[in-house]
Amino acid sequence: MRTTPPLARVLLFLVVPLAGAITLDDTDPASVRAAASTIAHGLMSYYTGNETGGTPGNLPSPYYWWEAGAMFGEMVEYWFYTADTTYNSEVSQAMVSQMGTDGDYMPSNQTKDEGNDDQVFWAFASMSAAEYNFPAPPSGSPSWLAAAQAVFNQQASRWDPTTCGGGLRWQIYSFNSGYDYKNAISNLGFFQLSSRLARYTGNDTYADWASTTWEWFKGSVLYDADTYAIYDGTSDTTNCTSADHTQWTYNYGAAIGGLAYIYNHTGNATYLSDLEGILNTTLTTFFPASMGNKIMAEVTCQPTGNCDTDELSFKAYLSRWLAVTAQLVPALNSTIVPYLQASAIGAAGQCDGGTDGVTCGQEWNSTTWDGTYGVGQQMSALAVIQSLMINLADLKTPYTSSTGGTSKSDPTAGSTTKTDSSGYTLTTVTTADRAGAGILTAVILVGIISGSWWLISSD
Numbered sequence: 454m455r456t457t458p459p460l461a462r463v464l465l466f467l468v469v470p471l472a473g474a475i476t477l478d479d480t481d482p483a484s485v486r487a488a489a490s491t492i493a494h495g496l497m498s499y500y501t502g503n504e505t506g507g508t509p510g511n512l513p514s515p516y517y518w519w520e521a522g523a524m525f526g527e528m529v530e531y532w533f534y535t536a537d538t539t540y541n542s543e544v545s546q547a548m549v550s551q552m553g554t555d556g557d558y559m560p561s562n563q564t565k566d567e568g569n570d571d572q573v574f575w576a577f578a579s580m581s582a583a584e585y586n587f588p589a590p591p592s593g594s595p596s597w598l599a600a601a602q603a604v605f606n607q608q609a610s611r612w613d614p615t616t617c618g619g620g621l622r623w624q625i626y627s628f629n630s631g632y633d634y635k636n637a638i639s640n641l642g643f644f645q646l647s648s649r650l651a652r653y654t655g656n657d658t659y660a661d662w663a664s665t666t667w668e669w670f671k672g673s674v675l676y677d678a679d680t681y682a683i684y685d686g687t688s689d690t691t692n693c694t695s696a697d698h699t700q701w702t703y704n705y706g707a708a709i710g711g712l713a714y715i716y717n718h719t720g721n722a723t724y725l726s727d728l729e730g731i732l733n734t735t736l737t738t739f740f741p742a743s744m745g746n747k748i749m750a751e752v753t754c755q756p757t758g759n760c761d762t763d764e765l766s767f768k769a770y771l772s773r774w775l776a777v778t779a780q781l782v783p784a785l786n787s788t789i790v791p792y793l794q795a796s797a798i799g800a801a802g803q804c805d806g807g808t809d810g811v812t813c814g815q816e817w818n819s820t821t822w823d824g825t826y827g828v829g830q831q832m833s834a835l836a837v838i839q840s841l842m843i844n845l846a847d848l849k850t851p852y853t854s855s856t857g858g859t860s861k862s863d864p865t866a867g868s869t870t871k872t873d874s875s876g877y878t879l880t881t882v883t884t885a886d887r888a889g890a891g892i893l894t895a896v897i898l899v900g901i902i903s904g905s906w907w908l909i910s911s912d
């Protein structure tokens with residue numbers, strides 16, 4: 454910047470005010486759609502998978518495979534919330550490409566180091582596609598619903614009561630470090646997927662699994678029933694007797710979303726009171742008064758500027774799941790929406806960076822761009838801004854098979870067992886693959902030692 458010649462500086466000055474900054478009127482649907490469109494364009498500009506030589510469904514380094522799944526899920530919702538079809542064909546192609554030959558989001562490029570949490574973020578994308586009647590995938594591909602069912606079937610088979618009284622492990626295969634870790638996002642992810650399948654299909658098997666998972670979670674050290682705090686993870690090497698107490702928006706969001714779907718489906722008051730308590734704790738923890746009025750913050754890393762690539766995207770998931778909760782549990786709408794509105798205004802104010810003047814940073818409590826940029830920042834800003842459409846456009850709640858959802862059910866999908874806890878069956882993993890996974894292990898161990906865990910999946 455310091456070497457910018459005067460002429461260029463003048464040009465920059467001329468260009469920025471024309472293109473720069475996103476204005477948002479949170480009461481005007483046209484304004485919200487325009488802001489969302491600008492941010493979605495910035496988000497999708499990171500994706501080169503549909504270009505010649507690109508791999509459909511992957512984001513370039515440093516973005517892990519799971520985050521691409523999260524992004525396409527949000528883009529499905531972008532279409533439903535704004536009615537903008539611009540990216541539908543790319544999004545559909547990406548999701549189908551990464552289903553893998555068994556339609557279970559375990560494509561061969563990812564399988565050897567894929568975690569349950571990685572897989573479930575793609576299942577969420579597929580589930581959203583079913584719930585919003587996103588255009589069906591090409592014939593020959595499993596339906597959106599079937600792909601989510603495939604992931605459910607595999608994760609249910611990985612439920613492991615041999616330690617900690619149950620729970621899902623973080624990693625799928627025992628040769629990956631983190632196999633001993635039973636973490637919040639893997640278990641709450643499976644809980645939310647079960648809840649959504651229960652509501653969509655009406656099949657009690659899914660509701661029973663939601664109940665089993667939720668009861669196990671509540672009884673575990675991952676949860677404090679008095680304060681409604683949700684902790685990040687625990688190790689089965691000590692039978693899950695202590696937890697890493699780091700707190701993240703996406704863990705709370707996964708619980709809130711799961712409870713909203715299962716409460717909407719069952720009307721069971723236990724889920725509602727747990728939901729209300731966790732929502733209260735979420736609002737006090739992640740919307741601190743010291744960082745603005747009702748503005749979401751990733752409090753564990755944002756104030757120190759230490760959020761990593763994955764963590765920069767977490768606010769997107771809390772935003773998405775708060776929004777759907779406002780729909781599914783109408784009694785909570787008036788509590789939730791003011792927080793989404795204030796955060797959306799904050800996020801728009803932070804989207805005035807970069808050479809295009811509309812790049813989003815992470816500090817939603819400031820209208821001065823914080824100098825950061827990336828998929829996570831774009832995704833988070835887009836999620837919270839587009840969420841305003843639920844009330845502005847009076848959007849329908851996610852469909853079910855009895856309210857117009859057309860995605861075809863296949864309860865036996867994904868039956869090709871891909872599990873380790875009941876016997877290692879991934880015969881195609883070679884010694885070389887394991888060596889590759891071992892390198893990853895060293896990287897993860899650094900994370901354990903520094904007390905910080907994150908989602909991983911590398912290739």
Ligand SMILES: *[C@@H]1O[C@H](CO)[C@@H](O)[C@H](O)[C@H]1NC(C)=O
Pocket residue numbers: 503504505539540543
């Ligand atoms: C990739 O998608 C973008 C945005 O929809 C589009 O402009 C471009 O033509 C696509 N590229 C290919 C090779 O399909």
Ligand SMILES: *[C@@H]1O[C@H](CO)[C@@H](O)[C@H](O)[C@H]1NC(C)=O
Pocket residue numbers: 508509511550551560562
């Ligand atoms: C798997 O990786 C290969 C080599 O990088 C690539 O050509 C292929 O498109 C990838 N497939 C998927 C589904 O990611």
Ligand SMILES: *[C@@H]1O[C@H](CO)[C@@H](O)[C@H](O)[C@H]1NC(C)=O
Pocket residue numbers: 616617618619692
């Ligand atoms: C491990 O924890 C589970 C659940 O709390 C408990 O039922 C089980 O008895 C414990 N096992 C051992 C060996 O302590």
Ligand SMILES: *[C@@H]1O[C@H](CO)[C@@H](O)[C@H](O)[C@H]1NC(C)=O
Pocket residue numbers: 663664665667668721722723724
């Ligand atoms: C409500 O849900 C809780 C948690 O899953 C379960 O323990 C309880 O049995 C359910 N109550 C009824 C009436 O189904």
Ligand SMILES: *[C@@H]1O[C@H](CO)[C@@H](O)[C@H](O)[C@H]1NC(C)=O
Pocket residue numbers: 716717718719720780781782783850
């Ligand atoms: C489920 O959501 C719909 C749509 O908001 C709502 O009409 C219905 O009352 C909800 N059901 C429960 C049990 O809250």
Ligand SMILES: *[C@@H]1O[C@H](CO)[C@@H](O)[C@H](O)[C@H]1NC(C)=O
Pocket residue numbers: 726729730733
């Ligand atoms: C959550 O907060 C609301 C509003 O402050 C309060 O009325 C409610 O009792 C709280 N619920 C729980 C379960 O703590």
Ligand SMILES: *[C@@H]1O[C@H](CO)[C@@H](O)[C@H](O)[C@H]1NC(C)=O
Pocket residue numbers: 743744745755756757818819
């Ligand atoms: C925004 O949050 C930062 C911490 O990340 C804090 O230092 C600053 O005072 C906050 N600004 C406002 C206007 O609340």
Ligand SMILES: *[C@@H]1O[C@H](CO)[C@@H](O)[C@H](O)[C@H]1NC(C)=O
Pocket residue numbers: 786787790791844
């Ligand atoms: C939800 O709450 C917001 C903010 O209070 C309000 O504007 C909106 O009308 C409410 N939506 C419904 C469906 O009640």
Ligand SMILES: *[C@@H]1O[C@H](CO)[C@@H](O)[C@H](O)[C@H]1NC(C)=O
Pocket residue numbers: 656657658659864865
């Ligand atoms: C309900 O789901 C279970 C588990 O996938 C499956 O075995 C059963 O066939 C399903 N029932 C119906 C009616 O689809």
